Amino acid sequence: MKLSTRGRYGLKAMVDLALAYGGGPVSTASLAAQQGVSEAYLEQLISALRKAGLVTSSRGAQGGYALSRPPEEINVGEILRVLEGSTTVIDCVGSERVHCDNACSCSARPLWLKLQARINEVLSTTSLKDMADDYKIQTERAVEKQPPALQQ
Amino acid sequence: MKLSTRGRYGLKAMVDLALAYGGGPVSTASLAAQQGVSEAYLEQLISALRKAGLVTSSRGAQGGYALSRPPEEINVGEILRVLEGSTTVIDCVGSERVHCDNACSCSARPLWLKLQARINEVLSTTSLKDMADDYKIQTERAVEKQPPALQQ
């Protein structure tokens, strides 16, 4: 039931893009640096997100990536579905109708359906904006506790 | 985020034991036959559940396994935790306090906590009795739709 590093790194990179939304494109180098993951690996993840239409890219010097839509219009479920392949806890409860020949007599099916419904609820109602906002509040609070930064 | 076959087979075996609760012990052979899984493999799963104290065993001929407690006192979370090792979607949100050095600055942490809370809610409030009851209703309904069985 674990999420893989793809989901973790990739989602956090998307939050970074949400925080930078409106500004210029962000390079993989800078995204990777923030998480301590290799640029090449993160590039693979972002590339998948681009193919799925969630981010746009601009090539060449000063290029990079940006969200293709405003952060409030991208939810976590979409992102994780791309990165993890699927967000279902078991194949036979997905919308893709993976056939399970004894679905109607499976003693665990009601549980899987209920569990998946709760998961989907969280994933579909949380947007990148929500995450970015949470993060801003979090870091603001951390700053308050720090001694004031030196003024230039 | 997928559950493994351990969780699926093992949990369904536990439901079978719940349905047989009060009667004599059930052998792995009969548990395995119902799911079309090998006896040897299912044995490993049940063995883990026994070591965790969820089932009791009686050796020798006519032996087998039984729930160690009434079905309403065993919840799904306990079972899956044994079979899958853990039911957390990511290590740093478990009760085991796996250290994550940037927990307080992680932009995804609020999401993981929320997601995990919903999952835990389902797993801790669903008992084996609930599953067995659902299953009984399900099969009764199936029987209604069938032509009546021959009377002896």
Place this chain on the structure above:
DNA sequence: TAAATCCAAACCAATTTGCTAGGAATTGTT
């Protein structure tokens, strides 16, 4: 034209998954 960047594909090591195989110990039945 050189630096920065995206893009694609192959390759690799380690781990996990999903089993199989074999035998030892225990217990009810005959």
Place this chain on the structure above:
DNA sequence: AACAATTCCTAGCAAATTGGTTTGGATTTA
């Protein structure tokens, strides 16, 4: 006492997955 049914224990193994690295471009812009 013999035996058949059963749990119990351990080891091994092939395939898939994970978590990357490596290589080699292709493209764009300062």
